[in-house]
Amino acid sequence: MKILVTGGCGYIGSHTCVELLNENYEVVIIDNLSNSKEDVVNRIEQITNKKVKFYEGNVQDETLLKRIFEENKIDGVIHFAGYKAVGESVKKPLMYYENNLESTITLLRIMNDFDCKNIVFSSSATVYGVQESPKYVETMTRKETSSPYGTTKSMIEKIMEDLYYSDPTWTISLLRYFNPVGAHSSGLIGENPNGIPNNLMPYILKVAIGELPELTIFGNDYETPDGTCIRDYIHVVDLAKGHLCAITHALDNKGKLHTYNLGSGHGVSVKEIVDTFERVNNLKLNYKFGARREGDLPEFFADPSLALEELGWKTEQSIEDMCRDAYNFIIKETEK
Ligand code: NAD
Ligand code: UDP
Numbered sequence: 001m002k003i004l005v006t007g008g009c010g011y012i013g014s015h016t017c018v019e020l021l022n023e024n025y026e027v028v029i030i031d032n033l034s035n036s037k038e039d040v041v042n043r044i045e046q047i048t049n050k051k052v053k054f055y056e057g058n059v060q061d062e063t064l065l066k067r068i069f070e071e072n073k074i075d076g077v078i079h080f081a082g083y084k085a086v087g088e089s090v091k092k093p094l095m096y097y098e099n100n101l102e103s104t105i106t107l108l109r110i111m112n113d114f115d116c117k118n119i120v121f122s123s124s125a126t127v128y129g130v131q132e133s134p135k136y137v138e139t140m141t142r143k144e145t146s147s148p149y150g151t152t153k154s155m156i157e158k159i160m161e162d163l164y165y166s167d168p169t170w171t172i173s174l175l176r177y178f179n180p181v182g183a184h185s186s187g188l189i190g191e192n193p194n195g196i197p198n199n200l201m202p203y204i205l206k207v208a209i210g211e212l213p214e215l216t217i218f219g220n221d222y223e224t225p226d227g228t229c230i231r232d233y234i235h236v237v238d239l240a241k242g243h244l245c246a247i248t249h250a251l252d253n254k255g256k257l258h259t260y261n262l263g264s265g266h267g268v269s270v271k272e273i274v275d276t277f278e279r280v281n282n283l284k285l286n287y288k289f290g291a292r293r294e295g296d297l298p299e300f301f302a303d304p305s306l307a308l309e310e311l312g313w314k315t316e317q318s319i320e321d322m323c324r325d326a327y328n329f330i331i332k333e334t335e336k
Helices: 011-022 039-048 062-071 086-091 093-113 148-166 200-208 236-252 270-281 305-311 319-335
Strands: 002-006 026-031 053-056 076-079 118-124 171-177 179-181 215-218 233-235 257-262 287-290
Touching: 002 011, 011 026, 011 039, 011 236, 026 062, 053 062, 062 093, 076 093, 076 236, 086 093, 086 148, 093 118, 093 148, 118 148, 118 236, 148 171, 148 257, 171 236, 179 200, 179 236, 200 215, 200 270, 200 319, 215 270, 233 236, 233 319, 236 257, 236 305, 257 305, 270 319
Parallel strands: 002 026, 002 076, 026 053, 076 118, 118 171, 171 257, 179 233, 215 287
Antiparallel strands: none
């Protein structure tokens, strides 16, 4: 079976390619390298000892997409390609709507033309917006999102649902990720954003290696046990395995619309992440408590029981594993 992975050179995409190859899927990647490097393809091949077919280009490029489908018999698509920085999306909404929506619509149109109607999509817990309970279940309705980035995810979910209702021969899996962190245990692939990171773990890593002086923990006056925000962190390899389960299930159960939470089901506070990072890596992080960050919710975590029931998937790796693997990756990156 051959899977087209859009955005396969990126953080989650590269880990997913590894899991697919390990299960003997053939992998074709399209990525325009807007937030990644081509060397990731070599690293995926190094980890798996298998070959990947790589096309450099934009998913909005209809001619290129047609060529990919002509040159390869694609059985399913995992669609990661998109912009993902929440803050940037507030400043540049058109750039986000254009890239995330146009690439998805072009992709769906070409898939339809080639009668390849099986897609797994990278959605996000952000589509839940603010709910009455912090435990998010797939049956909750999508609410107002807090950024244009989040809105692109909500809109794409809706577009895909409408497509399914118009043609139920499509198989569509909407995967709502919680907070992916960590890296492959080889240290060859992981997340190392350019500039000052927005997300917690990349920020911690830059402080740990001395590239940034200090972490600010945004708020310690929330109504949580230690006053800091609570999230559901998931090891990126567990998340990648969730994609493997989703595409395998979709290939065996055609003509369905699925929505799954991919999270651990456990909330962990920012302070607990910092403490665990210090403990497992045997170091001290320079940090201070600061003001709350606008738009942050005090607490949310996944109810992942549907993914367990239908896909047989659940997370296996601990917060300790996430902190250790993330640090191992960044140390190897900086040694280069
Ligand atoms: P990433 O930026 O590392 O990977 C995205 C990849 O897509 C990059 O390699 C980039 O070069 C490529 N890309 C972007 N636009 C493209 C286009 N038009 N054509 C071709 N390639 C393009 O991001 P990631 O963390 O791996 O996230 C993957 C997906 O998961 C994204 O859609 C993101 O919104 C979603 N997601 C991520 C998180 C997270 O915390 N990382 C959480 C929820 C959802
Ligand atoms: N956070 C923090 N300092 C930072 C970055 C993040 O305290 O420099 C906190 C943030 O307030 C949130 C948690 O870490 O409670 C996770 O934030 P992140 O941006 O990684 O993911 P989000 O849940 O916002 O998508």
